[in-house]
Structure formats: C-alpha cells, structure tokens
Amino acid sequence: MTDFGELPLRADNRSTPCCVDTARLGQYIGSMTMPTAPLDAALIDRFTAIVGQSNALSQDEAGATYLTEPRDLFPGKSALVLRPGSVDEVSAIVRLASETRTPIVPQGGNTGLVGGQQPRSEGEVLVNLSRLDQIREIDPVGRTITVDAGCVLQRVQEAADEAGLFFPLSLGAQGSCQIGGNLSSNAGGTGVLAYGNSRDLCLGIEAVLPSGEIIHGLRRLKKDNRGYDLRNLLIGAEGTLGIITGAVLKLFPKPKGKEIAFVGLSSVENALKLLSIAEGHAGASLTAFEFLPLIGMRFTLKHTEGARDPMDAEYPWYVLVEISSQRSAEEAGATLEALLTEAFEAGLVEDAAIAQSEAQAANFWRMREEMSWAQKPEGGSIKHDVSVPVASVPEFLRRADEAVLAAIPDARIVAFGHLGDGNVHYNISQPVGADKAAFLARWHEIGAIVHGIVAEMEGSFSAEHGIGVLKAEELRRSKAGPEYEAMRAIKTSLDPFGILNPGKLIQI
Known part of the structure; x- marks a missing residue:
C-alpha cells in the first residue's frame, strides 16, 4: 500500500487546493475505504430522535463545515451528521450504533491534518462535539479546569488567564481546535519543552466507550495508582x-516575567550546544527553544506582510529562545542575559536580538509561526513531521539533506521546529522553475528516504500530527510484531464490532 507521508495543505497561500499526484492518491485513499452498508431511513430516524431534528444534518446540509478537512485530501462522506448536546446523548448515540453495528466517526474542531476526523462512507455517522462547549469548573487552589470536549482551546486559555492562571498548550489552530481533539491526538505545540504534550496536561477524562457506557473519570488527583491508566x-x-466528552486539565501559575531572544548561529550543532547552556541556566524556566533555517527566514520575510528581520545580518541558522519567570521580568531578563553571555564567550552565537517590547516579541514569534505558510507561494512542498532524539537532530539533518539532494539536486530544504524536544518539520520546497506536479509526484519516493533515515535513528514519522488514515499503513509496518498486535488486541477488546472510527490509526 502506498504511503504519502504528510501531504501539503495548499499550493498557493491558503486558498487553492494543492496539486498532488491525484491518481495515485485516489488509489491510496480508495484502498483504505471499507464498504459500509448505507443507513436506512428508519435508522436515521432513530439517531435523529436522540439529538433532535435541528441537530441532525444530511450530507448536503453538513457541507464543507463538517465534511472538508484542512488539506482537502480526504473528502468526507456521511448520510448523517449528529451534533449531540450532552454526554447522555453521546452515550445514546453510541449505544444505538453498537446495537446496529453502525460505524461512528467522532469529530471536534475539524482541524486535523491526517484525515482522522473524516467519515469515508455514507454508511458512517459523523458525531461532532462542538455543542459540548462548557467550562464546568475552575479550581484555583488545585490549579485545574474541567471542560467539555468541545471547548475551543483558545477559550480554555482565556478562562485560565481570567482566573489568574495559565494553560500552556499553544497551537496554530488554537482559535478553532477543541480540547477533545487535542487530547485524542495528544497535541504538542510550542510549549512541550517546559510543559509536555496534551497527555501531560490532563488529570482526568470523561469518555463514552464503544458499548455506550460512560467512564466518569473527571478526577483532579495528582496521584492515583489504581491499576491501568485508562485516561492515558x-x-x-x-x-x-x-x-472523549470531558477533561480535567492542569493549570499553572501565570509567569510574572517573560523575555525572548532571536539568535543567529553558524550551525545546528551550535544551536544544540546553546540549548544545553540555556537548560543549565534556566531549567524549567526555558519555555521555548525553536530553530529556523536561513531559507525559511527568507521565505517568511518575502511572503508575510509586515514581517521584519530581527537581525542586522543573515546567518545560516536561527534560534528563538523564551525564558519565563515566576518571580519577575527582571529575573527572566537576567537569566537570558547570562546564558547568552556564556554562549557568546564560547563562540557559539554570532549575534542576538532581545525583544524590547511586546510588539517585538510578537514579531519574533511571527517569524516562527508563519514559516509553514510562507513556503506555499514558492510552489510544491513535500512535508514531514518527524522526531529523533534531541542529540541526533544535527546528524538527522545532515543525512536527510545529503539523501534528498542526491535525489533532487536543486531542492530547497526548509527544516525547522522544536529543537528542545527533537521535533523537526522537515519540508522540501520544489526547485525554482520546476514543474509542481512532477515534483509532488515524487512524494512517496522522498518520504521513503526521509522516514527510512528516521527509522534508522530510532525516531518517529509522526511527532505531532497523529496517524489518522494517512499514516495508518505506515504505523502497521513500523510497529509490526508484538507491539502492533498488542495495540490491535486493545482495540478489539474495547471495540469488538469495530464501530469507533474504523480504519483510523489501527487496522483490524
């Protein structure tokens, strides 16, 4: 079965569907689509009765809001989209699905990039959780917030801020992604270095099992060693x-001070040494350490309105360093100054700019956050979301660059990401003047090269974006043997009829 790795969102700045080898992609998607018997009218009526007519949509009524995902690669098909308004309604839907062996596809904010939230047959029922959007409780003493799965991430951040606390999960899609989806995909983002992935930010889970039974696990305990951890x-x-219908999330004290620097370096090896110095000085106060290449900086400055170069000269590599302090801005500033002084004295840093205002800090972050979009006007882009051990990032880049450039000599490699946790967004822009379709037709070939190197280095081909349908076959291959069979056994034990999100992540 063909693996297309990570396929591009758009070919031109966020508007037009990208140009891929559609014939091969169609064959690939088709091979993963399992025929499902269509829903009969009587069954549709039974499902509709659970949520009410106004919250049961036909395929035409659902339209792009529910059945089109961000990359336009997995066209959604569903004769029925349900929008439950309570946990009991979710439970009733799943009980009926279990009784009638009807496949169910859960969906949150529909921002996923690997097709995991899309139904692939008119016989599958899409269950969108957006109406479950309440903040149930904030505990300022225990520093927790209990929310419905349909709460938008940004709303959780804002509620924490209003309570004088801080929720650190931060993603580009935070204005539309939902907590249930964040947890279901174990979302990462820019705060992983200091605070961990979504899994590390969750204390308790409420969820509906494939039988329709409800797990009431909204516990606020920091210690609970009673057997298997169903939450995780x-x-x-x-x-x-x-x-997932609800969650208890960890909150943190709001930093009293934050300082950000943009640093120019001659090599990724020096960036890794700078990371070690930064961790030594800041410890847990090091809340971001992002690395960016010169070519990515040029793309961002060229294609992002209002973007300004933080540096006076160009350097092969850049690092964005953020220090947060629970005491004061002065402490954060002193820590940042001390680590940069040591790095300069060691000859690791060529130059550095420290943000002197909130506007400057926002511009520093903008250079990082717009780098993905800035590649689109440059033509086709073959993307990978990989991770390797932190100490191995320079070796991975060297080996991957050599192999990719041997295959496509004039390719423009834009590798950037979260150096502190080993997550590299290894993107390859087409050569200047190349035919976009011909370039993107080599996706599988280049993906096999990059992922092969990742596997040799005991890394992962999916660091942040999940598995979904796009990477399900590669997951099966990469974990073949006892590990994959154990995962299959868990799936078949909890979901013996295979009704929950069939064909996604695990193939049974």
Whole structure:
C-alpha cells in the first residue's frame, strides 16, 4: 500500500487546493475505504430522535463545515451528521450504533491534518462535539479546569488567564481546535519543552466507550495508582477506543516575567550546544527553544506582510529562545542575559536580538509561526513531521539533506521546529522553475528516504500530527510484531464490532 507521508495543505497561500499526484492518491485513499452498508431511513430516524431534528444534518446540509478537512485530501462522506448536546446523548448515540453495528466517526474542531476526523462512507455517522462547549469548573487552589470536549482551546486559555492562571498548550489552530481533539491526538505545540504534550496536561477524562457506557473519570488527583491508566489509553487514541466528552486539565501559575531572544548561529550543532547552556541556566524556566533555517527566514520575510528581520545580518541558522519567570521580568531578563553571555564567550552565537517590547516579541514569534505558510507561494512542498532524539537532530539533518539532494539536486530544504524536544518539520520546497506536479509526484519516493533515515535513528514519522488514515499503513509496518498486535488486541477488546472510527490509526 502506498504511503504519502504528510501531504501539503495548499499550493498557493491558503486558498487553492494543492496539486498532488491525484491518481495515485485516489488509489491510496480508495484502498483504505471499507464498504459500509448505507443507513436506512428508519435508522436515521432513530439517531435523529436522540439529538433532535435541528441537530441532525444530511450530507448536503453538513457541507464543507463538517465534511472538508484542512488539506482537502480526504473528502468526507456521511448520510448523517449528529451534533449531540450532552454526554447522555453521546452515550445514546453510541449505544444505538453498537446495537446496529453502525460505524461512528467522532469529530471536534475539524482541524486535523491526517484525515482522522473524516467519515469515508455514507454508511458512517459523523458525531461532532462542538455543542459540548462548557467550562464546568475552575479550581484555583488545585490549579485545574474541567471542560467539555468541545471547548475551543483558545477559550480554555482565556478562562485560565481570567482566573489568574495559565494553560500552556499553544497551537496554530488554537482559535478553532477543541480540547477533545487535542487530547485524542495528544497535541504538542510550542510549549512541550517546559510543559509536555496534551497527555501531560490532563488529570482526568470523561469518555463514552464503544458499548455506550460512560467512564466518569473527571478526577483532579495528582496521584492515583489504581491499576491501568485508562485516561492515558484514551489520550492519543484518535477516537478509536472511546469518545472523549470531558477533561480535567492542569493549570499553572501565570509567569510574572517573560523575555525572548532571536539568535543567529553558524550551525545546528551550535544551536544544540546553546540549548544545553540555556537548560543549565534556566531549567524549567526555558519555555521555548525553536530553530529556523536561513531559507525559511527568507521565505517568511518575502511572503508575510509586515514581517521584519530581527537581525542586522543573515546567518545560516536561527534560534528563538523564551525564558519565563515566576518571580519577575527582571529575573527572566537576567537569566537570558547570562546564558547568552556564556554562549557568546564560547563562540557559539554570532549575534542576538532581545525583544524590547511586546510588539517585538510578537514579531519574533511571527517569524516562527508563519514559516509553514510562507513556503506555499514558492510552489510544491513535500512535508514531514518527524522526531529523533534531541542529540541526533544535527546528524538527522545532515543525512536527510545529503539523501534528498542526491535525489533532487536543486531542492530547497526548509527544516525547522522544536529543537528542545527533537521535533523537526522537515519540508522540501520544489526547485525554482520546476514543474509542481512532477515534483509532488515524487512524494512517496522522498518520504521513503526521509522516514527510512528516521527509522534508522530510532525516531518517529509522526511527532505531532497523529496517524489518522494517512499514516495508518505506515504505523502497521513500523510497529509490526508484538507491539502492533498488542495495540490491535486493545482495540478489539474495547471495540469488538469495530464501530469507533474504523480504519483510523489501527487496522483490524
């Protein structure tokens, strides 16, 4: 079965569908689509009765809002989209699905990039959780917030801020992605270095199992060693083991001071040494350490309105360093100054700019956040979301660059990401003047090269974006043997009829 790795969102700045080898992609998607018997009118009526007519949509009524995902690669098909308004309604839907062996696809904010939230047959029922959007409780003493799965991430951040606390999960899609989806995909983002992935930010889970039974696990305990941790089993399962309907999330004291620097370096090796110095000085106060290449900086400055170069000269590599202090801005500033002084004295840093205002700090972050979009006007882009051990990032870049350039000599490699946790967004822009379709037709070939190197270095081909349908076959290959069979056994034990998100993540 063909693996297309990560396929590009758009060919031109966020508007037009990208140009891929559609014939091969269609064959690939088709091979993963399991025929499902269509829903009969009587069954549709039974499902509709659970949520009410106004919250049961036909395929035409659902339209792009529910059935088109961000990359336009997995066209959604569903004769029925349900919008439950309570946990009991979710439970009733799943009970009926279990009784009638009807496949169910859970969906949150529909921002996923690997097709995990899209139904692939008119016989599958899409269950969108957007109406479950309440903040149930904030505990300022225990520093927790209990929310419905349909709460938008940004709203959780804002509620924490209003309570004088801080929720650190931060993603580009935070204005539309939902907590249930964040947990189901174990979302990462820019705060992983200091605070961990979504799994590390969750204390308790409420979920509906494939039987329709409800797990009432909204506990605020920091210690609970009573057997298997079903919470962690459901987090990252992409809706294949249960539908998350609520969560208890950790909150943190709001930093009293934050300082950000943009640093120019001659090599990734020096960036790694700078990371070690930064960790030595800042410890847990090092809340971001992002690396960017010169070519990515040029793309961002060229294609992002209002973007300004933080540096007076160009350097092969850049690092964005953020220090947060629970005491004061002065402490954060002193820590940043001390680590940069040591790095300069060691000859690791060529130049550095420290943000002197909130506007400057926002511009520093903008250079990082717009780098993905800035590649689109340059033509086709073959993308990879990989991770390797932190110490191995320079070796991975060297080996991957050599192999990719041997295959496509004039390719423009834009590798950037979260150096502190080993996550590299290894993107390859087409050669100047190349035919976009011909370039993108080599996706599988180049993906096999890059992922092969990642595998040799005991890394992962999916660091942040999940598995979904796009990477399910590669997951099966990469974990073949006892590990994959154990995952299959868990799936079949909890979901013996295979009704929850069939064909996603685990193939049974």
